[in-house]
Amino acid sequence: MKKLARGAALAVLAGTVATACAPGTAKTASSEDKQTGTVKVWLYDEANRAPKEQVVAQAVADFKAKHAGVDVQVSYIPTDAGPRAEKMKGAFNDPSSAPDVVEFGNTDLFGYTASGGLADITSDLANWEEGKDLPQDLKDTAVVDGKTYGLPWWLGVRALYYRTDVFTELGLAAPTSYAELKSAAEKVRSAHGDMLGIAVGGKYTFGALPFVWANGGDLATANGSAYTSALDSEKSQAGVKAYTDLFTDGICPAQQCADLTGGKTVESFAAGKAGMAILPNSSRSAVEAGAAKGKYAIVPLPGAEAGKIAPAFSGGNDLGVMKSTQHRSLAVDFIKELASKKNQLALFDAMGNLPTLTSARAEVVQKQPWLKPFTDTIEAGTKFVPKDAAWAKIDAQNVVPTMLQKVITGKADVAAATKEAAAAMNTSFSGK
Amino acid sequence: MPATTVTARADHGDSPVRSAGGAPAKGRRRSGPLARIPVPLWLLLPAALVLIPLFGYPLYQLGLLSVLKFGQPQASGGVPTEFVGLSNYTDVLGDSQFWSVLGQTLAFAAFCVVATLVVGAVCAVLLTRVGKWPRLLLMFGALGAWAAPAMTGSTVWMFLLDTNSGLVNEILGTQGHNWMYDKWSAFAMVAVVVVWHSFPFVMITLYAGIQAIPDSILEAARLDGAGTATIFRRIMLPMLRPLLVIVVIQSIIWDFKVFTQIYVMTGGGGIAGQNLVLNVYAYQKAFVAENYSLGAAIGVLMTLILLAVTAVYIRSLRRSGEEL
Numbered sequence: 001m002k003k004l005a006r007g008a009a010l011a012v013l014a015g016t017v018a019t020a021c022a023p024g025t026a027k028t029a030s031s032e033d034k035q036t037g038t039v040k041v042w043l044y045d046e047a048n049r050a051p052k053e054q055v056v057a058q059a060v061a062d063f064k065a066k067h068a069g070v071d072v073q074v075s076y077i078p079t080d081a082g083p084r085a086e087k088m089k090g091a092f093n094d095p096s097s098a099p100d101v102v103e104f105g106n107t108d109l110f111g112y113t114a115s116g117g118l119a120d121i122t123s124d125l126a127n128w129e130e131g132k133d134l135p136q137d138l139k140d141t142a143v144v145d146g147k148t149y150g151l152p153w154w155l156g157v158r159a160l161y162y163r164t165d166v167f168t169e170l171g172l173a174a175p176t177s178y179a180e181l182k183s184a185a186e187k188v189r190s191a192h193g194d195m196l197g198i199a200v201g202g203k204y205t206f207g208a209l210p211f212v213w214a215n216g217g218d219l220a221t222a223n224g225s226a227y228t229s230a231l232d233s234e235k236s237q238a239g240v241k242a243y244t245d246l247f248t249d250g251i252c253p254a255q256q257c258a259d260l261t262g263g264k265t266v267e268s269f270a271a272g273k274a275g276m277a278i279l280p281n282s283s284r285s286a287v288e289a290g291a292a293k294g295k296y297a298i299v300p301l302p303g304a305e306a307g308k309i310a311p312a313f314s315g316g317n318d319l320g321v322m323k324s325t326q327h328r329s330l331a332v333d334f335i336k337e338l339a340s341k342k343n344q345l346a347l348f349d350a351m352g353n354l355p356t357l358t359s360a361r362a363e364v365v366q367k368q369p370w371l372k373p374f375t376d377t378i379e380a381g382t383k384f385v386p387k388d389a390a391w392a393k394i395d396a397q398n399v400v401p402t403m404l405q406k407v408i409t410g411k412a413d414v415a416a417a418t419k420e421a422a423a424a425m426n427t428s429f430s431g432k
Numbered sequence: 433m434p435a436t437t438v439t440a441r442a443d444h445g446d447s448p449v450r451s452a453g454g455a456p457a458k459g460r461r462r463s464g465p466l467a468r469i470p471v472p473l474w475l476l477l478p479a480a481l482v483l484i485p486l487f488g489y490p491l492y493q494l495g496l497l498s499v500l501k502f503g504q505p506q507a508s509g510g511v512p513t514e515f516v517g518l519s520n521y522t523d524v525l526g527d528s529q530f531w532s533v534l535g536q537t538l539a540f541a542a543f544c545v546v547a548t549l550v551v552g553a554v555c556a557v558l559l560t561r562v563g564k565w566p567r568l569l570l571m572f573g574a575l576g577a578w579a580a581p582a583m584t585g586s587t588v589w590m591f592l593l594d595t596n597s598g599l600v601n602e603i604l605g606t607q608g609h610n611w612m613y614d615k616w617s618a619f620a621m622v623a624v625v626v627v628w629h630s631f632p633f634v635m636i637t638l639y640a641g642i643q644a645i646p647d648s649i650l651e652a653a654r655l656d657g658a659g660t661a662t663i664f665r666r667i668m669l670p671m672l673r674p675l676l677v678i679v680v681i682q683s684i685i686w687d688f689k690v691f692t693q694i695y696v697m698t699g700g701g702g703i704a705g706q707n708l709v710l711n712v713y714a715y716q717k718a719f720v721a722e723n724y725s726l727g728a729a730i731g732v733l734m735t736l737i738l739l740a741v742t743a744v745y746i747r748s749l750r751r752s753g754e755e756l
Binding site: 259 | 612716
């Protein structure tokens with residue numbers, strides 16, 4: 001038994017080799033388009049799954065009412081970069097166990113497309129009536145070589161959540177610059193030893209990147225269609241230093257924070273164990289369900305200089321159809337159902353996920369004043385990861401977290417760690 | 433799996449007796465070209481039929497993959513594969529991370545092997561010395577650890593070692609201490625779990641071995657005036673030697689290839705990859721970095737290293753005059 005478990009990796013390796021190599025490559029082009037049967041769906045397992053499950057259950061019921069003889073099976077997959085990449089690659093390599101519909105982060109699209117995993121749904125979206133309401137710039141985020149591979153489902157932008165009760169008690173105002181953020185974090189922790197000044201994580205790539213962008217740095221610079229890492233530029237290094245300087249015993253001790261993921265910082269803030277956190281709008285439901293409910297407010301994450309907003313990562317998730325699907329039409333119908341205005345609004349009410357359809361977004365922004373810091377952040381300008389197939393690989397290999405963790409744990413200084421990360425990124429960009 | 437090995441071992445021990453008894457029947461009533469194939473080869477056939485497809489084919493594929501350029505675009509994107517010779521091997525061997533990972537894998541495996549053997553042997557001796565109920569309890573406990581899947585065991589231990597709410601920190605009063613933060617502390621915790629998982633096999637094998645030593649031999653030694661230490665050194669150890677060889681080789685192979693415990697407990701290799709061992713490193717390269725051929729090359733190198741270690745060990749035993 002145990003030997004089997006121990007040798008699992010090698011066995012899996014050998015197994016994949018055998019199946020993947022024998023016929024050359026996995027067959028991904030589907031031959032059928034069945035109109036009945038089970039549509040398998042993989043969605044992200046967010047920090048607070050229950051409300052999402054309710055919305056999806058309703059969408060499934062609506063879908064089944066329109067399609068007789070069709071069943072929908074929904075599974076939730078891990079959201080962390082490494083595990084979700086493994087899951088998706090398993091699906092690409094073994095079409096027989098792959099789902100028909102997948103939810104994926106908009107940054108993953110380029111890698112998945114290069115892997116031949118996603119179906120081209122350009123024409124399906126072109127004749128989708130509700131989809132006319134989708135803004136062009138959002139549609140473009142799912143386009144590779146003129147073909148559309150994803151349907152933008154919802155948007156997520158990060159801003160600074162802070163505890164109003166603690167800030168009032170200590171006579172602090174919401175921070176408007178990095179310096180204020182740091183000193184507020186120190187004051188919170190010195191007054192409340194059991195709280196983190198700000199919950200930041202060594203594995204929280206999209207929590208760290210705003211600091212890099214705020215300092216004028218970037219992940220990579222594009223030269224035509226080729227990217228070169230810019231993580232080791234002076235400005236990027238200043239940003240990395242600003243973020244990693246928060247991992248002190250007086251703010252967020254390295255012992256506790258070095259291996260936190262974004263999801264863990266959500267949990268920490270929601271549980272009332274952090275004075276501040278950098279969380280997306282989609283995590284509001286998790287915070288509302290926790291001990292911090294009613295005791296927090298949200299402001300845009302301050303930039304390096306006073307009064308400026310740190311550029312946020314324009315995150316969001318897409319829905320896609322797997323190339324290997326045997327139920328192509330049904331799968332396309334299902335993603336249209338999930339992304340309908342009705343369901344986008346329901347998802348917003350349940351999770352706080354910002355709708356992608358222009359009319360739906362206008363409606364919720366008008367109705368919900370708490371969204372203002374997020375829309376302000378979007379208006380101040382957002383940033384994105386390199387639109388390159390290599391990014392999914394760089395993300396899955398934890399290049400940015402490894403760099404942060406090396407600095408946080410003192411294994412390397414900022415210069416050495418960023419240089420190493422830049423080299424790793426360039427290796428991936430060069431297709432090695 | 434271990435049970436098979438033990439049986440195989442027992443068969444081997446019996447075989448001289450069996451072949452001596454069966455010798456007269458050999459060669460009778462046989463004619464034709466098939467008769468020229470020696471009997472041992474016939475006897476190997478069933479095993480070969482199972483082993484060659486099960487081990488030979490995957491090994492062949494592993495070797496093949498390691499000389500190709502094979503990433504995700506090749507696996508599912510319809511990009512043709514390309515023969516690249518030994519460049520995957522030169523990439524691996526030229527990577528300084530490979531050497532540091534290899535070093536810590538060897539050190540970690542060596543530590544685990546020694547610790548497993550010591551704990552297993554001590555418990556085996558303990559089993560022969562204690563009464564019925566303590567023996568039953570120890571057996572149950574050890575079998576429980578043995579039966580626990582590596583995944584479950586590692587996860588449960590991670591609950592116990594949790595930074596903020598783990599039982600270990602609760603008892604020691606060290607809330608907020610992250611056992612997986614320091615490289616060596618993390619390795620030590622994983623080693624504890626690896627040993628916890630594997631000492632029962634050593635314990636039960638050696639316990640069976642000790643029980644099998646005839647009382648008459650021990651009595652004779654005692655009559656000749658041998659003390660406990662001498663009996664252990666001159667009688668028991670030599671008689672247990674074949675079992676020890678098996679147990680050591682098994683442990684080396686297991687601990688060199690440890691995967692689940694590291695992968696689960698350190699989250700895929702620890703903070704900034706500080707706790708990588710070769711198997712996890714190969715997994716990261718193959719399945720996370722989407723470089724299946726590079727992962728295969730590491731797999732081939734691991735197989736070669738294991739073969740070399742085992743060969744050296746068996747050779748040194750032969751040299752010292754012991755038959756395996």
